[in-house]
Amino acid sequence: MVKYSKKVIKELNEIGFRDTFGREIINIGKTYPNTVVIAADLSDATRVTKFSEKFPYNFIQVGIAEQNMISIASGLSLNGKMCFCTTFASFASLRCCEQVRDDICYQNTNVKIIGIDSGVSTGYLGITHYGLEDIAIMRSFANLTIISPCDCLSFAKLLWEETKHNGPAYIRLSGGKNIPIIYEKDYKFKIGKSVTLKEGKDITIIATGLMVSKALDASSILRTRGIEARVIDMHTIKPLDFAAIKKAAGETNLIVTVEEHVLTGGLGSAVAEVIAELDTNSRLIRIGLPDKFISKFGSHELLLKRYGLTGNNIADSIIKNF
Amino acid sequence: MFVINKGLIKKIEEKARIIRKNAICLALKAGERGAHIGPALSIIDIVTALYMGVLKYDIRNPQWPDRDRFILSKGHAVLGLYPVLAEAGLLPFDLLKSFYSGETILSGHPVLNQEIGIEASTGSLGHGLSIGVGMALSAKMDNKNFRTFVLVGDGECNEGTIWEACMTASKYKLNNLIAIVDFNGLQADGFTKEVMNMIPLNDKWKSFGWCVEEVDGHSIEKLLAAFKKNKFVDKPSVIIAHTVKGKGVSFCENNKLYHHSRNFNLDLGILALKELGFSEKDIW
Numbered sequence: 001m002v003k004y005s006k007k008v009i010k011e012l013n014e015i016g017f018r019d020t021f022g023r024e025i026i027n028i029g030k031t032y033p034n035t036v037v038i039a040a041d042l043s044d045a046t047r048v049t050k051f052s053e054k055f056p057y058n059f060i061q062v063g064i065a066e067q068n069m070i071s072i073a074s075g076l077s078l079n080g081k082m083c084f085c086t087t088f089a090s091f092a093s094l095r096c097c098e099q100v101r102d103d104i105c106y107q108n109t110n111v112k113i114i115g116i117d118s119g120v121s122t123g124y125l126g127i128t129h130y131g132l133e134d135i136a137i138m139r140s141f142a143n144l145t146i147i148s149p150c151d152c153l154s155f156a157k158l159l160w161e162e163t164k165h166n167g168p169a170y171i172r173l174s175g176g177k178n179i180p181i182i183y184e185k186d187y188k189f190k191i192g193k194s195v196t197l198k199e200g201k202d203i204t205i206i207a208t209g210l211m212v213s214k215a216l217d218a219s220s221i222l223r224t225r226g227i228e229a230r231v232i233d234m235h236t237i238k239p240l241d242f243a244a245i246k247k248a249a250g251e252t253n254l255i256v257t258v259e260e261h262v263l264t265g266g267l268g269s270a271v272a273e274v275i276a277e278l279d280t281n282s283r284l285i286r287i288g289l290p291d292k293f294i295s296k297f298g299s300h301e302l303l304l305k306r307y308g309l310t311g312n313n314i315a316d317s318i319i320k321n322f
Numbered sequence: 323m324f325v326i327n328k329g330l331i332k333k334i335e336e337k338a339r340i341i342r343k344n345a346i347c348l349a350l351k352a353g354e355r356g357a358h359i360g361p362a363l364s365i366i367d368i369v370t371a372l373y374m375g376v377l378k379y380d381i382r383n384p385q386w387p388d389r390d391r392f393i394l395s396k397g398h399a400v401l402g403l404y405p406v407l408a409e410a411g412l413l414p415f416d417l418l419k420s421f422y423s424g425e426t427i428l429s430g431h432p433v434l435n436q437e438i439g440i441e442a443s444t445g446s447l448g449h450g451l452s453i454g455v456g457m458a459l460s461a462k463m464d465n466k467n468f469r470t471f472v473l474v475g476d477g478e479c480n481e482g483t484i485w486e487a488c489m490t491a492s493k494y495k496l497n498n499l500i501a502i503v504d505f506n507g508l509q510a511d512g513f514t515k516e517v518m519n520m521i522p523l524n525d526k527w528k529s530f531g532w533c534v535e536e537v538d539g540h541s542i543e544k545l546l547a548a549f550k551k552n553k554f555v556d557k558p559s560v561i562i563a564h565t566v567k568g569k570g571v572s573f574c575e576n577n578k579l580y581h582h583s584r585n586f587n588l589d590l591g592i593l594a595l596k597e598l599g600f601s602e603k604d605i606w
Binding site for chain 1 (some may be wrong): 453455
């Protein structure tokens with residue numbers, strides 16, 4: 001069991017999700033000799049170059065061929081390997097969608113897909129590089145676990161948890177360095193079990209990925225307005241933590257979901273599906289990216305601001321609907 | 323030239339005849355719900371030659387880690403796989419009879435089930451060769467000497483992923499990977515020359531760094547010789563097997579109507595069985 005000191009937690013969040021992966025995958029390779037990493041010409045971007053140097057026989061470079069990467073991983077896994085396929089979230093979910101469904105999920109193979117730079121984190125790179133619909137697509141596949149960590153400790157810990165699961169997973173990461181620290185101390189994460197970061201009796205904000213930090217910001221603003229917001233880190237999108245949603249619907253009158261993903265089919269939709277089947281008066285507001293292709297580009301922070309994904313914007317939307 | 327035991331050839335030819343009969347019986351079970359009988363008849367000699375004369379496997383231990391792997395990438399030709407697995411002793415005959423009858427685990431495309439010899443779920447074209455690359459890579463990583471065989475269609479070679487897999491196999495010198503192209507010249511919409519001409523197919527594979535052999539895909543002797551020969555190369559091998567879609571049943575041969583036929587009724591079934599040297603009483 002890997003332990004994380006406060007110092008390490010700080011370091012991981014400073015280096016960001018990509019480098020945290022690059023660091024952890026080497027330890028995973030040391031722990032599990034059956035680890036294989038596959039790259040599709042993004043080994044530097046996904047920080048697996050060091051792994052490839054350390055474990056040259058456990059590293060496959062397929063070039064710019066994501067579909068091939070996924071199917072090869074399924075073949076390796078059918079013969080006992082634990083494979084990590086690394087690429088952008090957009091390519092992982094769109095380019096090789098059918099390979100993910102047929103070869104990874106349907107065959108229930110031990111393949112973990114690491115999707116870097118989800119949401120709009122690639123900023124100026126534009127729509128083709130945004131992971132906007134990945135949750136919606138991946139969520140519809142049976143057998144697939146979907147993890148969307150909010151900071152680098154939760155990512156590292158959930159990644160290790162995932163190595164104990166002999167099956168397919170999609171791990172949705174974001175870009176950049178200096179990730180806001182949500183977990184200051186080591187924590188025992190469990191796949192499928194959300195974490196209530198803040199208690200609150202009035203409303204519940206359920207967030208995933210980097211939006212957890214924004215949800216915490218919003219809850220602080222709301223507190224000054226006398227609204228007590230519960231904040232839930234929904235780090236696993238599938239299997240979804242039904243119990244936490246049910247509890248929130250029973251105890252708070254308003255549930256707000258926040259995600260860096262289009263509103264169609266994402267976390268908000270998943271929560272809506274649960275609430276719709278409950279006998280509850282609790283209402284739902286979904287906050288996320290709009291159902292359109294944006295035409296003006298900017299930095300990640302600027303885009304989040306433009307689309308209402310900041311603590312202030314989220315608090316405003318909640319106050320309007322409270 | 324590799325000399326192949328004549329007795330073995332005769333034995334496999336007779337098995338292939340029985341397997342064709344059983345494929346016809348399966349098509350009759352599907353009836354008007356439709357069956358890919360043409361593609362099955364096209365591949366039966368290849369698959370029979372593999373299971374009766376080439377592949378290493380243990381019917382008492384179907385998951386034996388050192389077994390050779392066979393992937394039917396053109397999964398729609400499954401009628402040319404199930405009866406071979408049954409004849410090989412991997413798939414129980416009673417299970418074969420459940421095809422298209424009530425609830426069954428035998429679908430119209432193969433579903434991963436190592437217990438009965440099915441190594442991968444296929445159906446959507448262009449996946450199997452990449453899966454095979456993964457299996458061949460794992461053998462190299464683990465210093466195992468089993469071989470991986472993947473049967474693809476000539477129409478299937480339209481898929482870009484076939485060529486992605488080709489590049490990877492070549493880069494990693496996967497001489498433990500053997501692709502077989504069922505080169506029957508017909509695909510769902512018609513003749514491959516018209517739908518999407520892949521000729522010169524030989525040169526395409528060669529230029530991707532593969533060792534290419536062209537054989538008569540209905541000659542057990544030539545198929546066995548080709549499978550033996552490619553044990554001694556340092557790169558992946560492809561056997562372009564010249565076949566006839568619907569082989570063995572005259573009205574199915576080279577007839578695109580039998581790619582997926584919904585009119586394979588009892589009368590046609592009896593006619594087909596007669597051509598194969600069987601009669602109505604052989605239908606199960």
